[in-house]
Amino acid sequence: MSADRALTLVTGCFLTLMLLYFVLLLIQRCWKVFPLFKINYTIRQSVRICLTLLILAGYAGFGYRYFVRHYKRSERIMLKAEEYVKSKEWEKVLTYTSHYWRSGRTNQLIAYFYHLALYHTGQLPYRLLDFPQVMGVKSLYFPWNSDSRESEYGHFLYEELGYINEAQRWEFEAMVVWGETAPHLLNLARYNILNSRPLVAQRFINKLKQSLFYRKEALELEKRLNDKQLPGMKNALSKVQEEPARFANVLNIGPELEYLCQQDTTHRMAFEYLMSQLLLSNHIPRFVENLQKFRHLAPTPLPQTYEEALYIYKLGVSEEEFARTGFTVRPETERRFKRYYELAKNKKMQALQAEFGKTYWFYLNYISPYGNKVITR
Amino acid sequence: MNIRHLIACMLFFYMYGCTSYHHSDKRLQTTPAIYPDYSAVTFPPNIAPPNFIIREEADAYQTEIGIKDEPGEILIHHTEPLVRIPEKKWRTLMKKAAGKEIYFRISLDKNNEWTEYAAIENKISIHPIDPYLVYRLLYPGYELWNEMGIYQRNLTNYKQTPVAENRDFGKQCINCHTFHQNSPDKMMMHVRGKQGGTLIYREGQVKKVNPNLPGHKYGATYPAWHPSGRYIAFSANEIQQFFHASGQKPIEVADLGADLVIYDVEKHQTYTDSLVCGNQYMETFPTWSPDGKTLYFCRAQGYRQGMPLDSLRYDLCRVQFDAENQKLHTLECVYQASASGHSVSFPRVSPNGEWLMFTQSDYGNFSIWHPESDLYLLNLTNEKVRNINEVNSENVESFHTWSSTGHWFVFSSKRLDGLWARPYFAAFDPETGEAGKPFLLPQKDPRFYDTFTYTFNLPELIKAPIKNGREFVKTIVQP
Numbered sequence: 001m002s003a004d005r006a007l008t009l010v011t012g013c014f015l016t017l018m019l020l021y022f023v024l025l026l027i028q029r030c031w032k033v034f035p036l037f038k039i040n041y042t043i044r045q046s047v048r049i050c051l052t053l054l055i056l057a058g059y060a061g062f063g064y065r066y067f068v069r070h071y072k073r074s075e076r077i078m079l080k081a082e083e084y085v086k087s088k089e090w091e092k093v094l095t096y097t098s099h100y101w102r103s104g105r106t107n108q109l110i111a112y113f114y115h116l117a118l119y120h121t122g123q124l125p126y127r128l129l130d131f132p133q134v135m136g137v138k139s140l141y142f143p144w145n146s147d148s149r150e151s152e153y154g155h156f157l158y159e160e161l162g163y164i165n166e167a168q169r170w171e172f173e174a175m176v177v178w179g180e181t182a183p184h185l186l187n188l189a190r191y192n193i194l195n196s197r198p199l200v201a202q203r204f205i206n207k208l209k210q211s212l213f214y215r216k217e218a219l220e221l222e223k224r225l226n227d228k229q230l231p232g233m234k235n236a237l238s239k240v241q242e243e244p245a246r247f248a249n250v251l252n253i254g255p256e257l258e259y260l261c262q263q264d265t266t267h268r269m270a271f272e273y274l275m276s277q278l279l280l281s282n283h284i285p286r287f288v289e290n291l292q293k294f295r296h297l298a299p300t301p302l303p304q305t306y307e308e309a310l311y312i313y314k315l316g317v318s319e320e321e322f323a324r325t326g327f328t329v330r331p332e333t334e335r336r337f338k339r340y341y342e343l344a345k346n347k348k349m350q351a352l353q354a355e356f357g358k359t360y361w362f363y364l365n366y367i368s369p370y371g372n373k374v375i376t377r
Numbered sequence: 378m379n380i381r382h383l384i385a386c387m388l389f390f391y392m393y394g395c396t397s398y399h400h401s402d403k404r405l406q407t408t409p410a411i412y413p414d415y416s417a418v419t420f421p422p423n424i425a426p427p428n429f430i431i432r433e434e435a436d437a438y439q440t441e442i443g444i445k446d447e448p449g450e451i452l453i454h455h456t457e458p459l460v461r462i463p464e465k466k467w468r469t470l471m472k473k474a475a476g477k478e479i480y481f482r483i484s485l486d487k488n489n490e491w492t493e494y495a496a497i498e499n500k501i502s503i504h505p506i507d508p509y510l511v512y513r514l515l516y517p518g519y520e521l522w523n524e525m526g527i528y529q530r531n532l533t534n535y536k537q538t539p540v541a542e543n544r545d546f547g548k549q550c551i552n553c554h555t556f557h558q559n560s561p562d563k564m565m566m567h568v569r570g571k572q573g574g575t576l577i578y579r580e581g582q583v584k585k586v587n588p589n590l591p592g593h594k595y596g597a598t599y600p601a602w603h604p605s606g607r608y609i610a611f612s613a614n615e616i617q618q619f620f621h622a623s624g625q626k627p628i629e630v631a632d633l634g635a636d637l638v639i640y641d642v643e644k645h646q647t648y649t650d651s652l653v654c655g656n657q658y659m660e661t662f663p664t665w666s667p668d669g670k671t672l673y674f675c676r677a678q679g680y681r682q683g684m685p686l687d688s689l690r691y692d693l694c695r696v697q698f699d700a701e702n703q704k705l706h707t708l709e710c711v712y713q714a715s716a717s718g719h720s721v722s723f724p725r726v727s728p729n730g731e732w733l734m735f736t737q738s739d740y741g742n743f744s745i746w747h748p749e750s751d752l753y754l755l756n757l758t759n760e761k762v763r764n765i766n767e768v769n770s771e772n773v774e775s776f777h778t779w780s781s782t783g784h785w786f787v788f789s790s791k792r793l794d795g796l797w798a799r800p801y802f803a804a805f806d807p808e809t810g811e812a813g814k815p816f817l818l819p820q821k822d823p824r825f826y827d828t829f830t831y832t833f834n835l836p837e838l839i840k841a842p843i844k845n846g847r848e849f850v851k852t853i854v855q856p
Contacts, residue, residue, distance in 0.1 A: 146520050165627065169519055169620055176518045180830060197625055199794035206828045237623035245629065245687045247619040259622065 009070075010063050017059065074100065074107070081113045085156055086183075088232075093117035101131040109153060111139030115276070116156060124272045125303035128279065129358045136369040137253075137280045140273060144250035148177040155187060161260060161269055162236030164194050166248055180207060182214040189221050194235040198225040236264045253277060261294050271297040279309055279360060282368055282375040288313045292325055307333050308360035312374065337361065398452060399439050401484050401493035409433050409483045409494040411460075413823065416497040419804035419813035421506035421785060422475040423533050426462035427819040433458065435485035442470065445478040445498065459823060464534065474501040500813065502804050504784035507559055507838040508533050510800060510818070511540065513552060517796055517832040519628060520618060527554050527566065529843055535821040540846040546572060546853045554835060555609075557602040558728075559781035561843040565600055565609065568853050576849055577642055579606065583845065583852040588640035589613070590647045593654075595634060597647070601663045601672075605700060609640045610663035610672055611647075619686060625795070630743035631689060633680045635659040637672070639703070650705040652696055655679075661691070661742055662723055667730040671695050672705070675721050675742055687740045690715035693724055693733075693755070712755060712762055722750075723776055728783035729807050731757055734765070736775050745775040745789060745798060752777060752788060754810055768803045768815045780838045783807045787836045788815070793826060800836040 077100045084092040097114035100107065114131075118124040133139055142154045154170030168191040175184040185204045192201035202225060208218035224230060228238070240263055249255045254277050260270035271294050278287035287309055291298060298306070311329045314322045340361050343352040356362045365372045408416060410432035420427065431438055440460045441449035451466045460481075470479065480496035510532055515525035526542035543551050549570025557563035557579075565577045574585040575597065588597040588611055597611035615634040621627060637653035637660045640646070653660045653672075656679045663674045675691035693712040696705045714721045714737060722742040724735040733755040736744040744750035751769040755762050768774065770792035777788035786805055789798035804813035818833075820826070 144520075148521060151521060163622075165621055165623055169627065172516070172518050173521045176516045176521050176523050179523075195625060197795060200796045203794060203797070203827065203830060207830065210828065240623040242621060242624045242626075244685045245626075246622045247629065247686070248622045250620060256622070 010067050013059065013063060074105065078107070078109060081110065082153075085113050085116060088120070090117040090120035094121060098131075106132075106134055108135055108138055108142070111135060112141065112153065112157070115140050115273075116160060119160075119269055119272055124276060125299060125306060128276050128305055129360060129363050132357075132367050133280055133363060134367060134369065137277050140276055140280065141253045143252065148173075151177055157273075159187070159191075159233070161257075161273070162234040162264075162267075163256065163260060164191050164235045164237070166250075166256070167191055168195065169248075182208060182211055186214065186217060186221070189218070190230055190233060193221065193224060193227065193230060194233060194238070196228050196238075201225060236260055236267060236270070254281070254283075258290065261290070261297070265294070265296070268297050275306065279305065280363075280368070282364060282370045282373065284309055284313050284316075284374045285376050288325055288327075291327070295326070301330075302327070304333070305360045308337075311337055312361070312364065316374065397454075398441075399454075399484060399486065399491045401491045403490065403492045405492060405494050407495055408497050409485070411481070411483075411497065413817040413819075413826070415481070415499060415816055417499065417814050418816040419500040419502050420816065421502050421504065421532075421802075421804075422471045423505040423508060424471075424802075425532060425534050425819050426464055426467040427816065428459070428461045428821065428823045429481075430823045431458040431460060431483055431485070433485055435487050436489075437486035439484040439486070439491070441480075441482040441484075442467075443480060443482075444470070444474050445480055449482065461821070461823075471501060476503040477501055500804075502784065502813075504782060504804070506532060506785045506802065507780045507782075507840050509561075509839045509842050510787060510836055511554055511556070511839055511843065512800065512836045513554065513834040514831040515834060516830065517798065519620070522550055523548060525551060527551060529839070530818070531842070532818075535819070538842075538846075540843050541566070541849045541853075545850045546570075549573065549853070552835075553598070553600055554837065555600045555602060556837055556839055557606050558604065559779075559837075559839050561839050561841055561845075563602065563606050564843070565602075566849070567598075572853050574853075576852055577609075578845060578849070579642060583848045585852050585855075586640075586642075586645060588638070588647050590638045590649055593636070593638070593649075595636065597638060597640065599662050601665055603639075603665050603698075603700070604667055604669040607641065607643055608700070609642060610665065610674075611638050611640060612636070612661040612663055612674070613638050614659075614661060626746060626748070628746045629686055629741060630746065631680075631686050631741055632659050632661060632677075635661045637661075637663055637674060639698075639705075641703070648703065650696075652705050652708045659689075659691075660694075664724050664726060665698075666726050667728055669700060670698055672698050673711070673724045673726065673733065675724065676710075677715070677720070677742070689742075690718070690720040690740055691722060691742050693721045693735060711760070720744075721753075725777060725779060726757070727779055727805075727807060728781065731807065732810055733757055734777055734779075734786065736777070737764075745773060745791075747775075748772050748791070748795065750775055756810060763810075765812055767812050768801070773798070776835055778837050779805075781840050785838065786812075787838055789833060789836060790815075793817075796832075797826075797830070798832045798834065799826060800833050 077096050081093050081096040093113050094117040097110045100110045118127055141157050142150045151170060151173040155167045158167035158170060171184055171187045185208050189201045189204035205218045205222050208214045257270045257274035257277060260267050261274060274290055307329055310327050311333055314329055340356045411429045412432055413429060415427045415429050438455050438458055440453045442451040443449035450470050451462060453460055478498050478500050480498050482496040484491050484493040508531060510530045513525060513527050515522060524544055527540040528537050529540055530537045541551055543549055549568055549572060552567050554566040563579045565575060567575050575588050577584050577586055593613055595613040595615045598614040599612045601610045613636050614632050617631060617633055619629040636649060638647050638649045659677045659679055660674050663672055665672055673695045676694045677689050677691040692710050692715050694708060694710050697707040698705055719737050720740050722736045722744045724733055726733050735753055736750050737753045738744040738747040738750035750773050752765045752774045753762055754765050770790060772795050773791035775789045777786055779786050784805055785802055787800050787802050790801045791798050793799060800818045801815040803815035
């Protein structure tokens with residue numbers, strides 16, 4: 001049973017009781033008018049009060065039990081996480097999504113929100129493997145599957161990345177499926193302002209101006225119609241001239257992240273997502289190649305996960321080739337790998353998981369949905 | 378004073394207020410800005426009143442409408458800048474005004490001073506337009522769809538009625554409504570989905586058929602009725618959407634393969650010819666000449682893996698059709714748009730067979746997503762091509778169809794905002810090939826387009842209303 005439905009029943013019962021109460025109140029008022037109601041009490045007042053209290057206690061008890069049994073906490077977490085993603089309260093998003101992951105469950109939407117929050121709190125490269133990434137790259141984004149349910153969520157990531165054409169596409173698809181709700185219209189108005197399409201934005205604003213609760217926001221947006229920018233939002237590709245035309249890869253975000261990094265060499269979010277995407281998809285040589293290319297965006301010292309992947313790369317190439325990358329692997333990391341290898345060789349899985357469950361080595365060997373081999377192509 | 382007197386007094390003041398003419402204190406030489414732009418356009422005599430908004434600030438507004446050099450026949454007063462022309466009075470005026478010019482004389486009251494602007498003048502053609510417009514309404518979206526439908530609008534008033542709405546058949550996609558010579562007596566449409574198929578209405582019956590060529594890779598897509606009503610030429614396309622990473626063009630819709638086939642609606646047989654079928658070229662958007670002897674279409678080099686989509690350019694070609702033997706022969710290129718870096722789509726031959734209108738864009742064939750796309754006219758007598766500047770705008774002009782007489786055509790334009798296509802009508806002189814300034818489909822509330830978020834897809838003019846919408850729906854859902 002969905003959270004909404006569970007709540008509907010509880011609140012529905014409450015409202016029914018309220019209604020009954022008002023009916024009784026009305027009858028009480030008509031007591032003297034209609035002789036039909038002139039029935040003598042046969043029960044004492046104290047007993048009547050006790051009976052009423054008993055019924056109320058019964059209702060409360062039943063309501064509580066019913067609510068606890070039927071209410072889906074996971075759904076509440078998702079709703080709350082979405083609410084905080086919308087309000088960009090990333091610490092709260094982390095709290096809710098971590099709570100979900102910690103319970104041992106996996107959910108693409110939760111993972112998607114979790115990574116957004118990790119990035120915004122500056123922890124993506126450090127805590128990427130805190131939870132088992134059984135979904136691989138799908139925990140980072142929604143590949144376009146023409147799925148109406150998913151269409152509601154894709155725009156969050158693209159908006160944060162400043163990839164406005166894709167954000168607009170996802171949001172428009174969501175509006176087509178879920179209707180012209182104010183949040184969709186607001187986002188579409190914003191994206192079209194950022195994309196220098198004020199006349200299109202104006203249409204969405206016109207609709208919002210007719211609403212009761214969003215009129216003010218619509219008027220604010222209308223003032224900025226020709227600004228081409230909005231506070232807290234960016235269009236990372238606003239200066240790009242498409243020649244020849246470039247089309248988005250809607251199934252794999254990797255090329256898009258690389259493109260964003262190339263177009264905006266200061267785009268840290270695109271960089272961190274690109275690194276995460278390449279790591280989670282076992283593409284270690286491409287990870288190293290891009291780490292080299294966008295070195296200026298990488299944190300120093302390198303996050304442990306990056307270094308673990310670098311070490312795997314190092315093991316697969318000659319010393320000269322590795323030296324050409326310009327990266328070094330700390331002796332501490334090499335020592336840890338030896339320990340990891342020892343445990344893995346002796347099949348001490350419990351110890352391995354306890355000690356190295358959050359390492360890239362463990363992900364690559366035991367969790368990655370793309371197998372335990374490095375993908376080189 | 379009793380209530381009857383009071384009502385009588387109120388009525389008197391109301392009537393007086395409605396009809397009294399305000400003489401101007403000042404006259405301007407400029408015309409006022411109005412929206413939609415109904416100035417210097419040519420209207421058909423049977424069009425619904427073109428209501429509009431005066432885009433000038435004032436305390437009160439007065440609009441006088443009449444025939445040029447004659448006293449005004451309609452007087453409208455309002456405190457709002459909306460001009461809603463009374464339908465009956467408009468119709469009376471139109472009866473007298475056919476072949477003449479009419480004016481909208483607008484005066485504004487600012488601080489108790491009336492200013493009269495120069496009159497806005499429009500022509501009224503002697504040729505009525507086909508009274509119904511059929512279009513599909515849907516969101517101008519990407520891949521997903523929800524509610525959509527095919528509707529018909531009575532152009533002589535504002536009444537829109539649904540022909541088929543997909544909410545009645547599981548929200549499947551309905552598209553490509555096409556008529557035989559602007560008549561609802563022979564028409565077809567496609568349905569895509571679990572109950573999909575091609576619906577053909579002829580001889581009073583709707584039938585769901587499968588016009589796909591057996592063994593052919595692609596399904597029948599864009600149709601064109603042969604003038605005899607016996608055949609429908611289809612292009613069979615493999616269509617895919619691509620999404621621009623940046624810039625203001627959101628989508629590119631491209632063919633990855635396309636051929637032409639001909640469907641015999643009597644024998645329910647489909648055939649093709651190697652002239653218009655094969656991997657070397659992609660052929661699409663067929664259309665017949667009025668004598669049924671020539672099939673025009675657009676043709677580009679066949680798509681190969683890795684080919685840039687903006688290198689796909691379509692030329693205008695034609696092939697001869699021998700209806701007796703059902704044979705295609707003698708193919709030739711009529712207009713090689715690709716040679717000048719352009720691409721042709723939606724060719725349509727005028728009813729008199731002398732003109733061919735098409736859309737030209739920089740590349741591809743789905744011109745509705747190309748802001749640079751414009752309408753062009755090919756003179757079939759001397760084969761000269763010209764941009765129909767008089768109807769084009771800075772934004773998209775794309776799909777178009779002729780009226781049954783050839784004195785009018787309707788086309789989709791995104792000139793209002795760049796995203797939503799709206800139907801515009803233009804007068805056409807079949808003798809000279811000149812078009813009048815186009816006008817937007819009038820609406821009862823002139824603010825209609827400000828908040829209407831559906832796009833008008835495939836506007837087609839027809840001579841009479843479609844009366845069998847329910848039969849279409851029944852045929853779709855029947856097992």
